[in-house]
Amino acid sequence: MKVLIVEDERTLAEEIETFLKKAFYICDLARTAKDGVEKIAINQYDFILLDLGLPDNDGLVLLKEGKKYNANAAFIILTARGNLEDRIKGLDLGADDYLPKPFSLLELQSRMQAISRRKFGINAQLISIGEFNVDLQQRMVFHNDFGIELSRKEFDLFSYLLLHKNRPLNRMQLSEHIWGNFADDDYDSNYIDATIKNIRKKLGTYGSVDWLETIRGVGYKIKCAS
């Protein structure tokens, strides 16, 4: 998957790049709207991550312009402006998602994955983990074709860990994924623990859940060989 990061703040662009490279994305950087349009005109991208506050032009203009060359690319707006109008305007202009700064890189990847599923139909519907198969579309976990129902938040948490498999995720990151800006570390980490306990209990009756590891004092990780 090829990603263009249009962001004038160099350090930020580099951090996004570092993160996405680890997830096997190929990244290009553009620091101005002009630079961005040129790169979009020449190359085909799957994802275009777009900062709205560019030095030479508004990112929304670039969005319109970019759609002409890369009609199939998924546009994700990243902005510190974060007002409702920009969001509506961006989505009206055909952006696929909108992440207000500051955002978590894990969240960015999760959104990109969701778009992949939705837009490109990529990523096998079924992900296997241990003795289980997970259907992200139906939001169901199967054990030998037997469906195990998880609550909405349990599945959210489970699929997030699954997406970022082999990465330790702390409670703060997990609660932020579920409650977004409403997350409150002091109050929500216990809930995360309880939810993980529930997931283990529900799945554990059917098979081993050793792959769902607790990392003491940090959080949780799904360990998976593949």
Added chain:
Amino acid sequence: MCIVKLLSKLTLFITLSKLAIVVLFVTLLPSLVERIAFQYTNYYLQEQKKKVLKVVARNGVEFYLGGEQSYGSYTMLKEEYIALEPASATKKLDTIGTAKRIVEQDTLTYRILSYTFKYHNQNYLLEIGKTTATINQYNNALQRVALYVLISLVIVTLLIDLSFTRYLLRPLGLIIKSKLHNRKFPFNEHIPPIKTSTKDFKYLDTSLIQLMDQINDAFEKEREFTANASHELMTPISILQNKIENLMLDQGVTDDMQHRLIEMMKTLNRLKKIVHSLLLISRIENEQFAKADVIHPNVLINEVMEELEHRLAEKDLHFKSNISSNVTLINLNHDLLFQLFYNLINNSIRYNKPQGSISVDELYIPNELYIIMVKDTGFGIPDADLDLIFNRFKKSNRSESEGYGLGLSIVKSIAHYHNLTISVESKVNQGTTFSIHFPIDMVKLKG
């Protein structure tokens, strides 16, 4: 002390002072008129005396006496009389006095001028009298006329005074009406200066305009600063967060380092929240939210609880919403109202005691009021702090290190933006109740 409008005070003063003049005049009038009448009579008697003396000088005293010993004459109804008679040489008189005289069996009171003069070595006494009855006969009529004239003059001047005062004070009323009444902060709309030729009012008006402009400027600057600062802060926070995230994923990071990174991220999260809240407040104050949503309070509270329910378990709290589904609220912003109740209920969870309870109730009197109350059985707020809790970053004495933070400032901004009023009642160690009063024109009964 009784507070009265300047115009009313002036009106009262003018009316009372005119009334006092009338009363004074009415009480003084009789004696005044009497005095004038007497003075006039004296003058009249003197004139008569002069006439007699003139005649005597020209024609001699015999003209009157005609050989008689004395002379007397009176008018037909005895209102006036004149008497001339010889007097002893030593007698010397020139007086005017009131005395009784018998004229043809009638005893009458006269104002009498007595005067002695010499003629051919003989001393004569001249008396000219006028009945006091005639002196006072015009008094009543005179008094009445004077009273009528006075009253009509007073009424005319009163009317002129009142309308002129009214005219003079009109600019003041306009200043109060346009500059002070119903002005809602911030003073966005510009109101033109009042037209007046009174220097004091002009000064008052321009001073008020200047003052409001200054307040507005200061407010505008603060707002702009908050917006810019929040925006500028987001980028570095973003960079820091992503750097820490990448570091945490690094293979070489030990457990100890991982813990430190988590602590760093927690601190950064705190900063992020503050900036988010400031930005939200400044956006509300900038009126960047549309107020066009229709809200069912019971649904809204359920939505809020969906986000908060899991926090109840921590302290084993009991939550109950007693909001009926009858009421619909209009012309509100859903996201902001959500935030308002989220913050209130979140606070009542945060500051509650183990096994405490939280309830959301409503009070609805059709066409009169609609109130939603969020009530908890928590620590409560000391009376001294009640006025401070809505202020930004106001630290309280409570043991929690974070104070009240920005949550209630946001509640206040949202309420103010929608013209809702909030009242708080709290008892330490018993609990707190926040009441949100909705303007009645926002409340519709579900048909």
